Amino acid sequence: MAYSDKVIEHYQNPHNVGSFGSSKEVQARKDIGVGIVGAPECGDVMQLHIQVSDAGVIQDAKFKCFGCGSAIASSSLATEWIKGKTVDQALAIKNTEIVEELSLPPVKIHCSVLAEDSIRAAIEDWKKKNGHATAVDTHAAHAR
Amino acid sequence: MNKTRPLYLDNAATTRCDPRVVEVMLPYLTEAYGNSGSRNHAFGWEAEEAVEKARDQAAALIGANAKEIIFTSGATESNNLAIKGAAHMYAKAPEGQTGRGHIITALHEHKAVLDPCKRLQKEGFDVTYLQPPADGVITVDMVAKEIRPDTILVSIMWANNEIGTINEVPAIGKLCHDKEIIFHSDGTQWVGKMPTDVERDNIDLLSWSGHKMYGPKGVGALYVRRRKPRVRLEAIVDGGGQERGMRSGTLNISGIAGFGKACELCQHEMQSEGERLLKFRNRLETELAKAIEVTQVNGNASKRVPNITNISFGFVEGESLLMGIKDIACSSGSACTSASLEPSYVLKSLGVGDELAHSSLRLSMSRWTTDKEIDYTIASITKAVLHLRKMSPLYDLYKEGVDISKIQWQTH
Ligand SMILES: Cc1ncc(COP(=O)(O)O)c(C=O)c1O
Numbered sequence A: 001m002a003y004s005d006k007v008i009e010h011y012q013n014p015h016n017v018g019s020f021g022s023s024k025e026v027q028a029r030k031d032i033g034v035g036i037v038g039a040p041e042c043g044d045v046m047q048l049h050i051q052v053s054d055a056g057v058i059q060d061a062k063f064k065c066f067g068c069g070s071a072i073a074s075s076s077l078a079t080e081w082i083k084g085k086t087v088d089q090a091l092a093i094k095n096t097e098i099v100e101e102l103s104l105p106p107v108k109i110h111c112s113v114l115a116e117d118s119i120r121a122a123i124e125d126w127k128k129k130n131g132h133a134t135a136v137d138t139h140a141a142h143a144r
Numbered sequence B: 001m002n003k004t005r006p007l008y009l010d011n012a013a014t015t016r017c018d019p020r021v022v023e024v025m026l027p028y029l030t031e032a033y034g035n036s037g038s039r040n041h042a043f044g045w046e047a048e049e050a051v052e053k054a055r056d057q058a059a060a061l062i063g064a065n066a067k068e069i070i071f072t073s074g075a076t077e078s079n080n081l082a083i084k085g086a087a088h089m090y091a092k093a094p095e096g097q098t099g100r101g102h103i104i105t106a107l108h109e110h111k112a113v114l115d116p117c118k119r120l121q122k123e124g125f126d127v128t129y130l131q132p133p134a135d136g137v138i139t140v141d142m143v144a145k146e147i148r149p150d151t152i153l154v155s156i157m158w159a160n161n162e163i164g165t166i167n168e169v170p171a172i173g174k175l176c177h178d179k180e181i182i183f184h185s186d187g188t189q190w191v192g193k194m195p196t197d198v199e200r201d202n203i204d205l206l207s208w209s210g211h212k213m214y215g216p217k218g219v220g221a222l223y224v225r226r227r228k229p230r231v232r233l234e235a236i237v238d239g240g241g242q243e244r245g246m247r248s249g250t251l252n253i254s255g256i257a258g259f260g261k262a263c264e265l266c267q268h269e270m271q272s273e274g275e276r277l278l279k280f281r282n283r284l285e286t287e288l289a290k291a292i293e294v295t296q297v298n299g300n301a302s303k304r305v306p307n308i309t310n311i312s313f314g315f316v317e318g319e320s321l322l323m324g325i326k327d328i329a330c331s332s333g334s335a336c337t338s339a340s341l342e343p344s345y346v347l348k349s350l351g352v353g354d355e356l357a358h359s360s361l362r363l364s365m366s367r368w369t370t371d372k373e374i375d376y377t378i379a380s381i382t383k384a385v386l387h388l389r390k391m392s393p394l395y396d397l398y399k400e401g402v403d404i405s406k407i408q409w410q411t412h
C-alpha cells in the first residue's frame, strides 16, 4: 500500500513525541490528562499526555504510539490540532477530519479512530482528576 | 545497490527467475510453440522433448523416477491434488456420509494445505490439526500420538514458509509407511534448497513450486510415488487426460522447460548457496541482536532452512518498521500489514505473544543476496527500530519495569 506524503512526513518527523513523565509521575499531576487506548494484541497502542490549564485550555500535548505509520501520523497530527484548544474544542475533533487530512485509505480508518479515542480518554482523565463531570460514553458515534 | 528499486529480501514469497532459466524458456514461446500432445508433427515432438527433459530434471532433484512427476500450476494446485486426490481415492465411506477417514496436518501449514483440509472436513472427513510447539518443529512423536485406525493421510510441510523451521519429515514418512498411511509433504520452501531423496526420506507425495526456486511463476510439480506403495489420486481437473490423467490441460511448455532448468541449477548450486546464505542469516541474527535489545528469533534456532529468518523486535509494530526500511522489500507478521487485520496465524500457533507477532519481520535471501546488502539491512533495521522505540509507549513501560502482559487495556 502506498502512503500519502503527509503520512510519510509525520512518520519521519513526528511532532510532539514524548511524555510528561513516567506513568506514576503523570498520575500524580492534576494538570496532566493521560489517555492510553488500543491494545498490543490488536497491533496498536496510543498514548496521549495533555497538559491543561485551570481554564481548560490544552497548553501542550505529547504522544507515543505503537502502531502502523498511519497510526503514528494520526497521533502526531492530533497533538498538533489539540494544542491551544479548549478541552471542549478538542472533543469536537472527529476522526474523519484526520482521515481527510492524511488521505487515509479505508483499512486505516481505525488508526484515526484510535487518535480520536486517545483525545477523549486524556480529557476524561483530566476531568476526573479535577472533579469535572465526565461523559459516560467515550466512544460516541465514530465514523468507521 | 540499485537506487530506484528496493533491495529484495522477500525470497520466501517469490524469487527472481534466473536468467539461465529464462533463456531456456524463450524458444518455446517463439519458434518451438507446439503442443506436446500433437503426436504427428515436429512441433509436437519438440515440445514433448522439452517436457520430458524437464521431467527428468525435476525427478533428479528429488531422487524420483521421471514417471512419478506430475506438472501443475504451482504448489497450491499440487497440494490440492495431493490432499483432495488422496482423500477421495482412499475414502472409507462414500460421498455424503460421515466417517470417511482421518487426516493429520498442523496448524502452521500454508493455507494451500489448510483450506483443502477444511473443505474435506465439510465433505465428511475428520481432520486433526497438530498444535506446533514453541519452536515450531513437528516431531514424529506428535504425529504418532494422533494416528487412528481410520487415518488415511498425513500432510506435514517440510519447511515452514514464515519461520523456515524444518519438521521431522523423514521420520514421519517412515511412521506413515509402517502404518500404511499415505504421507504428503508440502516441500515448497525445501526442495531446491536442501538435499531431497524421496526414497530415503519416505515421501509418497511431494509438492513444490517453480517460483520459489528461481524458476517461473505458475508452474510446479507433484511427486506421486509409483511403487511401495503405488499411490493413486482422484483427479481434480478432468479433460484431455494429460499427465497420466491426473492433471488434464495442455501443458505449459515454456514454463515447464524453465522449471526443469531451475531444478537442475538448484541441484548443482544448493550446497554452496546454502552455506553462503547460512552465514548471512547468522550474521543478520547475531548483529541485530547485538545492536537492539529485546529481539527474538522465532522458531527453532538450528532446525531451519538457511535462507529464512523471522525476527521480532519488541515494542515496535511491524508495518511501521517496514515503512522505516522501505528500500528493503520483506514482510511482517503484523496485523496492520494484512487485509484481515489479524497477526500471523503461524506465529500465533507457536504461542508467540501477540505483541511479538505484530513486531516480526521475515527476511528471506536468494542466490543473489550479497554481503553488502546484509550490512545495509542490519544498519537500516537498527536505525528504524531505534527511531520507533523513541515513539513506543510499550518500550517506556518496559523501561519502567511494567509487565505489559498484565496491563488491562481499554479496547474498542
Ligand atoms: C509452503 C508453501 N506452500 C504453498 C505455497 C503456494 O505456492 P504457489 O504460489 O506455487 O501456489 C507457498 C507459497 O506461497 C508456500 O510457501
Ligand code: FES
Binding pocket: A042, A043, A044, A066, A067, A068, A069, A070, A071, A107, A108, A110, A111, B335, B336, B337
Ligand atoms: S495501527 Fe494497525 S493498521 Fe494502523
